[in-house]
Amino acid sequence: MxxxxxxxxxxxxxxxxxxxxxxxxxxxxxxxxxxxNVGQPLVAVHPGLRSTAGTVIEAVSASEIHRRCDVVLLATPAGVSAELVPALSGGSTTVIDLSGAFRLRSDEAHHRWYPGVTRDPKLVAGFTYGVPELIADELTSADLISLPGCYATAITLALAPLVFGLELADSTVLVDGKSGSSGGGLRARRANLHPYRHGAITPYAPIGHRHAAEVQGFFAERAPGAGVSVSMSAYGVAHVRGLLASCYVSGNWPMDSRTLARAYLRYYKAHPFVRVRDHRETVIPMPDPQAVLGSNFCDITALHDPEGGRIVALAALDNLVKGAAGQAVQAVNHRFGHQPELGLTMQPVVPA
Structure with a gap:
């Protein structure tokens, strides 16, 4: 175990x-x-997790974690992760961070998007960053792993076949992102109260989002000649879970939607958690976040718009599963030699 x-x-x-x-x-x-919530039983804060009724939340102790754990998962804010990682790293326990503390290699980009988060610069280069589907081989020996944000996961998976498969270069990507309220965590903010959130489409990041900086940094490192430029607008919608990233890739590409679909199917053939969808294969147009809720799937469709001179790549996922906890367990599976899909084959809950 x-x-x-x-x-x-x-x-x-x-x-x-x-x-x-x-x-x-x-x-x-x-x-x-x-x-x-130190000292409280976990079921007190997560009423649905009855099977853990005897489990109590403990104060964080690096020595106890090193003694008792093979891997520790940090589902903490970026500032907390930055404080914890120096004490947790360097031993026999693998550290997997779900926050943004170590996602951005560039200090300039990090200070731009995480201005209040001070991290140990010596640790940054030691982190392996990326979506498990794209860096699986590197995870098998990684002791420090930084997982992408929920939007960054969707956008990177949507664009990877274009960048790495079709080798489209010098592309400008405009991303329209829409996500549910769970993306903001449990902090009590007036904008997240039900009277304001219900029925709303809230432009909370209309001129930039830090997950776009992650995507651009990832492609700059992994495909330096591609010249991918990513900018993003993000909106909060009246769902609890799930997000849709609509990626508009400019350029007069000599291909049709069928060619794109074949390229995506080939690229993700060996990756069961990425489902390449025909836009009109079901009773609702795809991808749609409601068709992936509760699962580790990311649904993707790529279409060619000849009139607009662009490729439209759409990606939908559950931000709490494939965008966070699910791909963390994927990383654990790769790191410790378990089957990549183990424990993650739950089907979506539709409707939810």
Whole structure:
């Protein structure tokens, strides 16, 4: 068994991590850490997790984590992760961070998007960053892993076949992102109260989003000659879970939608969590976040718009699963030699 610790267990992503790890045949919940709810049983903050009724949230202790855990998952804000990683790294425990503390290699970009987060610069280069489908081989020996944000996961998966498969270069990508309220976590803010959130389409990041900086940095490192430029606008919508990233790639590409679909199917043939969809194959146009909720799937469609001179790549996922906890467990599977799909084959809940 692989012994798993989860820090930030009382948060939304932490609860999803517990749910998935608890049903995994080769993972054992060995430590649940937090700050606000120390001493409380986990079921008090996550009422649905009845199978963990005897599990208590503990104060974070690096020595206890090193003693009891093979891997620790940080479902914590970026500032907390930046403080914890120096004490947790360097031992026999693998660290997987779900926050943005170590996602951006560039110090300039990091200070731009995480101005209040001070991290140890010596640790940045030691982190392996990326979506498991694209960097699986590197995860098998990684001791420090930084997972992409939810939007960055969707956007990178939507664009990877174009950049790495079709080798389209010098592309400008405009991203329209729409996500549910769970993306903002559990902090009480007036804009997230029901009277304001219900029925709303809220432009909370209309002229830039830090997940776009992640995507651009990833492609700059992995495909330096591609020249991919990414800018993004993000909107909050009246769902709880799920997001849709609509990526508009400019350029007069000599291909039709059928050619694009074949290229995407080939690229993701060996990756069961990425489902390449025909836009009109079901009773609702695809991709749609409601068709992936509760699952580790990312649904993708790529279309050619000859009138607009662009490719439209759409990606939908559950931000708490494939955008956070699910791909964290994917990374654990790769790192510790379990089957990549193990514990993650749950089907979506439709309707939800």
């Amino acid at each position: 692989t012994r798993v610790g989860i820090i930030g267990a009382s948060g939304l992503a932490g609860g999803e991590l517990v749910r998935i790890v608890d049903q995994h045949p080769h993972l054992e919940l060995a430590f649940l850490g937090g700050s606000r």
